[in-house]
Amino acid sequence: VSRQRLFFRLVMKDAWVRKDRAITALLSVAVVAAMATVALTIYYDLEVKMSREFRSFGANVVVSKHNGSLTADELTKMDAVVGSKGDVVPVGYAIATMPSGQKIVIGGANLDKLLELNSWWSLTVRDKSGALIGTRANDIIPAGPLRLSFAGVSEQIAPGTVIHSGSEDDDRIYISRESLFKWTGVQPNTALVRMDGRPQEIQNAINQLRSSLPQLDVEPVRQITQTQTAVLGRTRSIVLAASIVVVVLIMLCMVATFTSSVLERRKDFAVMKALGASNRAVNLLFASESVLLALAGGIAGFIVGTGVAYWIGKVNFEAAIPPQFNLLPPVLLGSIVLALLAAMAPIRMLQRIQPAQILRGE
Amino acid sequence: MFLRLVFESFRRQKRRKSVALLAIALGMSIATAMIAVGTDVGDKMTLELRKTSANLVLTPVEDTLDVNLGGISLKPASEGAYIPEADLLKLKSIFWGHNILGFAPFLSDPQNFTAHGKSFQSELIGTYFAQPLRYGTDEFSTGVRSINGSWKVEGEWPQDYAEWPKDRAPDVLVGSRLAREQHMSIGDEIVVAGKAFRVSGILNAGGPEDRAIVAPLHIVQTILKQPGLVRRVTVSALTKPEDSFARRDPNKMSLSMRDRWYCSPYANSIAFQIHEALPGVRVDQIRQVEQNQGKVLARISGLMLLLTIAALIASALAISAAMAATILERRHEVGLMKSLGASNTTVASLFLTEAGLLATAGAAAGFVAGSLLAQRIGQSIFGSPIAVNAAVLPIIVSSALLVTFVGSAGAVRKAMQFDPAVVLRGDA
Numbered sequence: 001v002s003r004q005r006l007f008f009r010l011v012m013k014d015a016w017v018r019k020d021r022a023i024t025a026l027l028s029v030a031v032v033a034a035m036a037t038v039a040l041t042i043y044y045d046l047e048v049k050m051s052r053e054f055r056s057f058g059a060n061v062v063v064s065k066h067n068g069s070l071t072a073d074e075l076t077k078m079d080a081v082v083g084s085k086g087d088v089v090p091v092g093y094a095i096a097t098m099p100s101g102q103k104i105v106i107g108g109a110n111l112d113k114l115l116e117l118n119s120w121w122s123l124t125v126r127d128k129s130g131a132l133i134g135t136r137a138n139d140i141i142p143a144g145p146l147r148l149s150f151a152g153v154s155e156q157i158a159p160g161t162v163i164h165s166g167s168e169d170d171d172r173i174y175i176s177r178e179s180l181f182k183w184t185g186v187q188p189n190t191a192l193v194r195m196d197g198r199p200q201e202i203q204n205a206i207n208q209l210r211s212s213l214p215q216l217d218v219e220p221v222r223q224i225t226q227t228q229t230a231v232l233g234r235t236r237s238i239v240l241a242a243s244i245v246v247v248v249l250i251m252l253c254m255v256a257t258f259t260s261s262v263l264e265r266r267k268d269f270a271v272m273k274a275l276g277a278s279n280r281a282v283n284l285l286f287a288s289e290s291v292l293l294a295l296a297g298g299i300a301g302f303i304v305g306t307g308v309a310y311w312i313g314k315v316n317f318e319a320a321i322p323p324q325f326n327l328l329p330p331v332l333l334g335s336i337v338l339a340l341l342a343a344m345a346p347i348r349m350l351q352r353i354q355p356a357q358i359l360r361g362e
Numbered sequence: 363m364f365l366r367l368v369f370e371s372f373r374r375q376k377r378r379k380s381v382a383l384l385a386i387a388l389g390m391s392i393a394t395a396m397i398a399v400g401t402d403v404g405d406k407m408t409l410e411l412r413k414t415s416a417n418l419v420l421t422p423v424e425d426t427l428d429v430n431l432g433g434i435s436l437k438p439a440s441e442g443a444y445i446p447e448a449d450l451l452k453l454k455s456i457f458w459g460h461n462i463l464g465f466a467p468f469l470s471d472p473q474n475f476t477a478h479g480k481s482f483q484s485e486l487i488g489t490y491f492a493q494p495l496r497y498g499t500d501e502f503s504t505g506v507r508s509i510n511g512s513w514k515v516e517g518e519w520p521q522d523y524a525e526w527p528k529d530r531a532p533d534v535l536v537g538s539r540l541a542r543e544q545h546m547s548i549g550d551e552i553v554v555a556g557k558a559f560r561v562s563g564i565l566n567a568g569g570p571e572d573r574a575i576v577a578p579l580h581i582v583q584t585i586l587k588q589p590g591l592v593r594r595v596t597v598s599a600l601t602k603p604e605d606s607f608a609r610r611d612p613n614k615m616s617l618s619m620r621d622r623w624y625c626s627p628y629a630n631s632i633a634f635q636i637h638e639a640l641p642g643v644r645v646d647q648i649r650q651v652e653q654n655q656g657k658v659l660a661r662i663s664g665l666m667l668l669l670t671i672a673a674l675i676a677s678a679l680a681i682s683a684a685m686a687a688t689i690l691e692r693r694h695e696v697g698l699m700k701s702l703g704a705s706n707t708t709v710a711s712l713f714l715t716e717a718g719l720l721a722t723a724g725a726a727a728g729f730v731a732g733s734l735l736a737q738r739i740g741q742s743i744f745g746s747p748i749a750v751n752a753a754v755l756p757i758i759v760s761s762a763l764l765v766t767f768v769g770s771a772g773a774v775r776k777a778m779q780f781d782p783a784v785v786l787r788g789d790a
Contacts, residue, residue: 020690020776028683035676042669053661057654093431103429103436120653135646137427166419166648171427222512222568223415227655234410234743235662239669241739242399246673249388253680256388257687260381264691308672316664 028254033301039243041309059192069187090188096148108180130160132174258342270358290343298335385684386724389677394732400670404663414511416596444591454497456635461600464504467592485574488582517563533562537572603656682769689773697785725762
């Protein structure tokens with residue numbers, strides 16, 4: 001039997017004969033690797049996943065022009081910046097007079113896009129094709145079709161859907177952009193922009209809008225952007241803190257188990273030494289066992305951890321968190337380093353003792 | 363005899379026992395910290411968000427419509443109804459009064475100002491900055507400083523004067539855009555309706571207020587000749603995210619269900635209670651904030667819950683592995699006991715008693731360590747400690763017992779299956 005074969009046999013036999021010992025060591029490594037994979041995978045994808053949730057907050061940037069209306073060229077430039085990562089809804093405003101003499105703000109916009117943008121509005125739909133009436137406006141206007149006048153031109157508006165928003169939109173009426181233009185000649189001078197992405201990406205897009213449209217006011221809706229930044233920051237730190245606590249503690253737990261199971265083998269160790277094995281050979285044997293266990297445990301843990309992260313994404317964010325294969329090397333490396341540390345410390349200790357003493361049971 | 367066996371086992375196998383104890387304590391401190399953080403993160407986040415924005419808005423019922431474009435109100439101050447400022451304290455009297463974190467009244471009107479000899483028109487907004495108030499024995503202060511977290515002031519916040527100060531011009535804030543356009547800076551004097559203001563700070567609000575002048579409410583009431591009246595109030599209330607129960611129509615609920623609804627801090631039940639206390643007031647949810655934050659918070663709480671479950675399973679496995687590892691190494695003992703005539707029951711009860719003692723001690727240590735960890739996490743992230751509910755302790759102890767028993771049981775059974783002679787000979 002060659003040296004290599006003997007060595008290989010020793011490593012294999014040891015794992016095979018004491019299956020339960022190998023399995024518990026493997027399990028404790030796998031648990032650490034799995035937990036670390038779950039935490040890192042989620043942390044990695046958290047900002048993207050959470051930022052998606054902020055889409056439903058609606059417009060986070062308002063572009064407006066002080067004099068005159070937005071030109072087609074300006075709208076094209078806006079679309080070019082926002083592209084598929086968001087939405088641009090141009091709105092025009094006019095102040096009309098009700099028969100009672102009271103004034104009311106009329107907005108003209110693509111109503112479908114406006115509803116999509118303000119998905120949090122609570123709607124009471126009466127007639128899908130009619131105008132959108134703010135809830136406070138709805139309480140005040142007389143029932144039936146509403147006659148409004150603008151600069152002497154009067155127009156009949158059919159109320160369609162009542163919107164509840166809790167903002168100034170509750171006092172307004174929205175009709176289609178074309179109807180507003182035909183009636184009043186008013187074109188959009190404001191664009192409500194919803195920009196998707198992480199806070200940094202949104203800020204970049206705002207800067208881009210500002211530089212390509214210097215004559216327009218580009219203002220972030222601070223309440224929304226700030227909420228997003230605050231929520232993301234806190235969530236990231238809480239997930240990070242919790243993960244660090246869990247992974248470090250469970251690591252300590254694993255190191256303790258591992259160290260203890262190596263210490264229990266002091267008799268094997270002593271027999272090997274008594275039979276003439278060199279310190280190097282013994283070290284190598286124990287180290288390669290640990291590395292093998294750590295590799296197997298690390299791979300198993302990575303697979304399980306990736307699965308758990310995927311599942312958490314599905315359950316919580318309704319979108320799977322994809323496997324982060326670039327995490328595999330650090331997870332494996334971490335498992336191996338930990339296992340080596342946990343195994344070699346007790347070996348170092350045992351080497352200082354005479355094999356005979358150990359075998360005598362002292 | 364039995365007790366002595368247990369005692370001696372602890373005395374002679376200090377290392378093994380301390381490994382097991384360490385593992386249990388570590389696992390249980392993970393459990394304690396994660397349960398505490400996971401259950402509290404929603405509340406902590408809500409509180410954090412309530413600092414950045416109000417979620418309810420109060421307007422007079424019989425009001426005319428606001429005609430508001432680009433932050434300029436085109437409705438004359440004389441038109442429409444008002445809310446009496448004195449009534450606002452009733453907000454604290456409702457069932458969920460403690461959940462009303464703060465409110466800010468507003469009264470505004472476009473005015474002609476003069477600064478540096480130039481005159482311009484701008485919105486004059488009156489509000490509370492940090493107005494000290496008293497409800498019963500409860501003293502608190504409220505205003506935009508506490509509920510509009512996105513308002514940033516360069517310079518000094520004005521104080522909330524109870525009446526027009528006699529010796530000096532009252533301080534006001536100037537919106538950042540207005541200040542840029544009119545070249546105003548801190549210390550400048552602005553004149554409105556023959557009265558002088560001093561600019562104490564530049565306001566960056568990220569909204570229409572950036573084009574306005576924001577002054578203490580009582581000063582604006584004097585200028586607009588509307589003493590004791592406000593037009594609009596924003597309220598920041600701690601609410602429970604809306605669920606399917608909250609979306610049902612309260613008028614169609616049975617009596618007991620309606621009680622449950624009334625006694626849950628949903629935005630709409632708090633709005634209902636405010637309307638009860640202030641009948642002349644219409645209460646609307648600021649849905650953009652209220653609805654969406656609920657969704658986001660649900661995601662965060664859900665994520666923490668799932669992470670907690672994963673951590674609990676992981677620590678259970680780690681503890682089981684540690685228990686199994688320490689017991690597996692004690693086959694010789696099992697063999698010896700059995701060859702001396704111990705029954706399987708005796709052996710099992712010995713091991714399980716040991717496990718139980720370890721679990722209780724480990725759980726207690728873990729609970730203390732986990733509570734400290736949770737506290738530190740809360741302190742460093744939210745600035746306030748996360749307290750661990752005492753009700754978590756029995757859960758931790760019983761789950762420690764369960765996990766150690768399950769972890770040991772397999773190993774003990776395995777150890778007992780071997781023939782004592784084989785084990786003692788060292789062949790197993």
